[in-house]
Amino acid sequence: MATSKKPYERPVIQRLNAGVTGKFGQPSVTASVSNIDGNSVDALIQQFGSPLFVISENTLTKTYRDAERAFTNRYPKVQLAWSYKTNYLDAVCRIYHRLGAWAEVVSGFEYEKALANGVEGSKIIFNGPGKSAAELEKAIHNQSLIHIDHADEFYVLRELVQQNGQSARVAIRVNMDCGIYPQWDRFGFNLENGEAFNMIEQICSVDEMHLEGLHCHIGTFVLSTQSYSIAAAKMSQLALQIKKQFSITIKYLDLGGGFASKNTLKGSFLQGQDANPSIDKYAEAICSAILKSGFNENELPLLILESGRALIDESGYLLGSVLSHKRLGDGRSALILDFGVNVLFTAFWYDHKISTTQVHGQWQEDMVLYGPLCMNIDVVREHITLPPLNKGDKVVVHNTGAYNMTQWMQFISMRPAVVLIDRNEKPHTIRLRETTATIQAQEKIPNHLTHG
Amino acid sequence: MKIKQNIAISESGFLFDPATGHSFTTNPSGLRIMQLLREGKNKSTILEQLAQEFDTEHDTLERDVNDYLNMLNYFKLTQS
Numbered sequence: 001m002a003t004s005k006k007p008y009e010r011p012v013i014q015r016l017n018a019g020v021t022g023k024f025g026q027p028s029v030t031a032s033v034s035n036i037d038g039n040s041v042d043a044l045i046q047q048f049g050s051p052l053f054v055i056s057e058n059t060l061t062k063t064y065r066d067a068e069r070a071f072t073n074r075y076p077k078v079q080l081a082w083s084y085k086t087n088y089l090d091a092v093c094r095i096y097h098r099l100g101a102w103a104e105v106v107s108g109f110e111y112e113k114a115l116a117n118g119v120e121g122s123k124i125i126f127n128g129p130g131k132s133a134a135e136l137e138k139a140i141h142n143q144s145l146i147h148i149d150h151a152d153e154f155y156v157l158r159e160l161v162q163q164n165g166q167s168a169r170v171a172i173r174v175n176m177d178c179g180i181y182p183q184w185d186r187f188g189f190n191l192e193n194g195e196a197f198n199m200i201e202q203i204c205s206v207d208e209m210h211l212e213g214l215h216c217h218i219g220t221f222v223l224s225t226q227s228y229s230i231a232a233a234k235m236s237q238l239a240l241q242i243k244k245q246f247s248i249t250i251k252y253l254d255l256g257g258g259f260a261s262k263n264t265l266k267g268s269f270l271q272g273q274d275a276n277p278s279i280d281k282y283a284e285a286i287c288s289a290i291l292k293s294g295f296n297e298n299e300l301p302l303l304i305l306e307s308g309r310a311l312i313d314e315s316g317y318l319l320g321s322v323l324s325h326k327r328l329g330d331g332r333s334a335l336i337l338d339f340g341v342n343v344l345f346t347a348f349w350y351d352h353k354i355s356t357t358q359v360h361g362q363w364q365e366d367m368v369l370y371g372p373l374c375m376n377i378d379v380v381r382e383h384i385t386l387p388p389l390n391k392g393d394k395v396v397v398h399n400t401g402a403y404n405m406t407q408w409m410q411f412i413s414m415r416p417a418v419v420l421i422d423r424n425e426k427p428h429t430i431r432l433r434e435t436t437a438t439i440q441a442q443e444k445i446p447n448h449l450t451h452g
Numbered sequence: 453m454k455i456k457q458n459i460a461i462s463e464s465g466f467l468f469d470p471a472t473g474h475s476f477t478t479n480p481s482g483l484r485i486m487q488l489l490r491e492g493k494n495k496s497t498i499l500e501q502l503a504q505e506f507d508t509e510h511d512t513l514e515r516d517v518n519d520y521l522n523m524l525n526y527f528k529l530t531q532s
C-alpha cells in the first residue's frame with residue numbers, strides 16, 4: 001500500500017576525504033523555508049507561477065524603521081531618500097514614500113516615476129551623470145535638488161537658469177579618498193585635487209544657483225565603516241570651509257548609500273549574515289564624525305542617506321523550481337533551475353543563500369546550480385551544499401530585493417511576476433509576468449518582410 | 453553489475469574499499485541499492501523492489517538509479 005512506503009530521497013554516494021570533515025551526516029546547513037509571511041511557497045507558486053519574486057512588506061517596513069532609528073538615535077536631523085534604481089517598482093516606491101522617504105533618482109525615467117508616485121518635486125534628489133537639458137529644466141521648475149555630476153552639466157544648468165530667470169537648488173557630488181580601492185572617482189568632482197572647491201566657487205558666482213548641499217556616494221557594498229567616518233569628516237570640513245569662504249550655510253550633507261546587506265559576496269569566506277556591519281555601525285561612523293567636526297549646534301546640516309540594497313535586499317525572495325538533476329563529467333551533482341542570471345542578476349555578485357522548502361533528511365550533497373539558459377555564463381551558484389533535490393522540488397533564494405527587479409534582463413525567456421505580501425499577509429501581483437506579446441509590442445516589421 | 457567482493461558495507465551506510473583505502477557514505481536509498489546488488493539482483497529487479505519500498509514515481513527512480521550505478525562505476529566500486 002502506498003501509505004506504508006518510506007519517503008523517497010534520491011540515492012547519493014560521496015567519498016569521504018581524509019582529514020576533511022565530511023559534510024555528510026551533519027545536520028542540515030540551511031533550514032528549509034516553506035512559508036513567507038503566512039503564505040506557503042507551494043501555494044504562491046501554484047497561484048502566480050514559477051519562478052516568482054516575492055517582497056515582504058513587513059520585512060521592508062521593519063528594515064526601514066530600524067535604519068531610520070539607527071540614524072535618528074544618533075543625530076537630530078535625518079532624511080532617508082529611496083534609491084530608485086535599487087528597486088523602482090511603483091508599489092515598492094510608494095511603501096517607502098509612505099514611510100517618509102524622499103526619492104533619489106538618476107534618470108529622467110526614474111524622475112517621472114517619482115512624480116507619478118506622488119513625491120513633491122522638492123523632495124526628489126536628482127543624481128547621475130546623464131541628465132538632459134529638458135530633464136534639468138523640469139527639475140528646476142519643480143524645485144528638485146539637482147546634484148551636479150560634471151562641469152558640462154553645470155554649464156547647461158547655468159544657461160537654463162539664466163535664460164529662464166528661475167533659480168535652481170543645487171549640490172555637487174564629491175568624490176574623495178576614503179580608503180576604498182579602487183577609488184570611485186568617476187562620479188562628481190574630486191576633493192583632494194581641488195576640483196570640488198573650484199566648482200563650488202563657480203556655483204557661488206551664479207545668483208540663480210543656490211548651493212544647498214554636498215553629496216557623496218563612496219561605493220557600494222562597502223564593508224568598512226571607517227570609510228564612512230572619513231567621508232563624513234571630509235564632507236563636514238568642506239561645508240565648514242564653504243561657510244568660512246562664501247558665508248553660505250550648507251543645509252544638508254547627503255552621504256549616499258553603499259551599506260552592505262546580509263548577502264555574501266562571491267569568494268568571501270565569511271557569511272554576510274554574520275560578518276557584514278549592522279546599520280547601527282554605519283550610523284555610528286557617520287553621525288559621530290559629523291557631530292565631532294565643529295558645526296555650531298544650530299547649524300548642523302540635515303543628514304540625507306540614499307541607502308538602497310541594505311534597505312530592501314532582505315525583504316525580497318526569489319522562488320523557483322528544479323528542472324533537472326544531472327551529473328557532470330567530474331562526478332559532481334548539478335541542478336538545473338527554472339531561473340538563471342537573466343532573472344537573478346545578483347548571482348554575478350553574491351553567493352546567495354538558497355533554501356529548500358521541504359524538510360529533508362541529514363543528507364547533503366555538494367553541487368552546482370545552473371539556470372535554464374543555453375549559455376555557459378548561466379551559473380546561479382558555483383558551489384553549494386544542499387539535500388539531494390530532484391525535478392519539481394522548490395527552492396527559495398534569499399536577499400534578492402535589491403537590483404534584481406531593475407537589472408534583470410529580458411534574455412531568452414520572460415521576466416517573472418512580482419508579488420507583494422502586505423502587512424496582513426495578503427499577496428498582490430505588483431508586476432505581471434511578461435509574455436511574448438509584451439516583447440513583440442515593441443517590435444516593428446518593415447513592409448518588405450511582411451507576408452502578403 | 454556487481455559490487456567488488458572486498459568492499460565492506462556497514463548498516464549505517466559507511467563503505468570502505470581496502471584496495472584503495474577510500475571510504476564513502478551513502479544515504480538510505482543508496483544503501484538499499486548496495487544491499488540488493490550484494491544479493492546479486494539486476495537493475496530491473498532493483499527498480500521493482502525500490503518502487504515497492506519507496507514512495508516515488510517510476511521515471512524518477514529509473515533516472516536516479518542509473519545515476520547512482522554510474523557513480524559506483526565512477527568510484528570504481530564495481531566489477532564486471
Ligand SMILES: Cc1ncc(COP(=O)(O)O)c(C=O)c1O
Pocket residue numbers: 083085086104127128217219220221256257258259306307308309310402
Ligand atoms: C548616487 C547613488 N546613491 C545611492 C545608491 C544606492 O546604493 P546602495 O544600494 O549600494 O546603497 C546608488 C547606487 O549605486 C547611487 O549611485
